[in-house]
Amino acid sequence: MLALVGCSQTLQRQTCVALAKGVDYCLAPIPLGDQWQRSATQKAAINVADAHHELLTQVELDANSLTLVGLAPLGQALFTLIYDGETLTSEQSSLLGSEFKAEYLLALMQLIYWPEESVNAHLQGAILTSDNCDAPRCRKIYATNSESTNKLTPSALKRTLVEIEYSQKPLWQSEVLLQIPQANFELKISPL
Numbered sequence: 001m002l003a004l005v006g007c008s009q010t011l012q013r014q015t016c017v018a019l020a021k022g023v024d025y026c027l028a029p030i031p032l033g034d035q036w037q038r039s040a041t042q043k044a045a046i047n048v049a050d051a052h053h054e055l056l057t058q059v060e061l062d063a064n065s066l067t068l069v070g071l072a073p074l075g076q077a078l079f080t081l082i083y084d085g086e087t088l089t090s091e092q093s094s095l096l097g098s099e100f101k102a103e104y105l106l107a108l109m110q111l112i113y114w115p116e117e118s119v120n121a122h123l124q125g126a127i128l129t130s131d132n133c134d135a136p137r138c139r140k141i142y143a144t145n146s147e148s149t150n151k152l153t154p155s156a157l158k159r160t161l162v163e164i165e166y167s168q169k170p171l172w173q174s175e176v177l178l179q180i181p182q183a184n185f186e187l188k189i190s191p192l
Contacts, residue, residue, distance in 0.1 A: 015088050017107045020161050020182060023125040023143055025107050028118045029085045030066055037062050040172055040191060044070075044105070047186040056192070059109070068106050081106050108178060108187060111141065112164055113171050126161055137166040137174070 016026040030036070040059045045052070055078060060067040065085075070078040079092040079102040090102055111119060111128065116139070119128045123141070131138045141162035161182065167175040176189040 014103060015083075015086075017101075017104050019107075019126065019141070019180070020143065023123075023141075023161060025111065025119075025124075026122045027083060027088065027103075027107060028110055028114050028122045030061070030063065030083070031115060031118065032063060038172060043190045043192055045188040045190075049184045057105075057189075066106070068102070068109065070102060070105070105187075109189075111139075111162065112176055112178060112189070133165060135165040136168050137171075139164040 016024050018024050038059070038061050042057045042059065043054065044057050045054050047053075054073055056071040056073065056075075058067075058069040058071070060069075066081075066083045068079075068081040068083075070080075072078055076095075077093060078096055079090060079100075081102050082089045083106065088103055088106070092100065092102060096102075116128055116130060126141050126143050128139055128141050131140045139162075140160050143159050143161055161180065163179045163181070165177045173191055175191070176187075178187040178189075179185070
């Protein structure tokens with residue numbers, strides 16, 4: 001068991017991730033203000049095609065950094081991400097393999113929890129909006145025409161890339177379902 005825990009590597013990670021062809025999201029700065037400081041433990045269930053994965057996450061957010069720790073269901077540390085608003089450092093267990101990129105999970109968490117205007121300032125080729133839906137709160141990311149991402153006209157929006165539904169209005173207390181239909185990807189976050 002100790003040998004498995006000791007098999008980790010520290011990596012400098014990219015702060016920009018591709019959400020779709022021509023659509024990128026670069027991590028936004030850490031929001032200022034005491035209302036953003038928090039510590040949250042969550043269960044994350046990830047479905048990609050026919051594969052299902054579960055992990056526990058611990059989020060620590062203060063004025064200087066965002067730390068995201070991922071744990072296997074039995075408590076083994078899988079990864080630790082530390083983002084200071086500019087650089088992203090990752091320590092990752094070799095159990096995850098080189099293909100696993102924890103920065104995608106951090107980017108998705110920002111899409112879920114960060115203020116809409118902050119996300120939009122760091123989203124290229126798409127726009128995040130709050131939409132009406134059957135859930136208490138919803139967000140969607142639409143691919144946009146390259147002409148203007150500031151005008152939300154029907155002709156400017158091409159297609160829905162990401163759909164996010166919340167079980168209640170307070171985001172951090174809500175169960176969240178994020179779907180990327182084109183990638184057959186689903187992330188469900190439940191607060192613990």
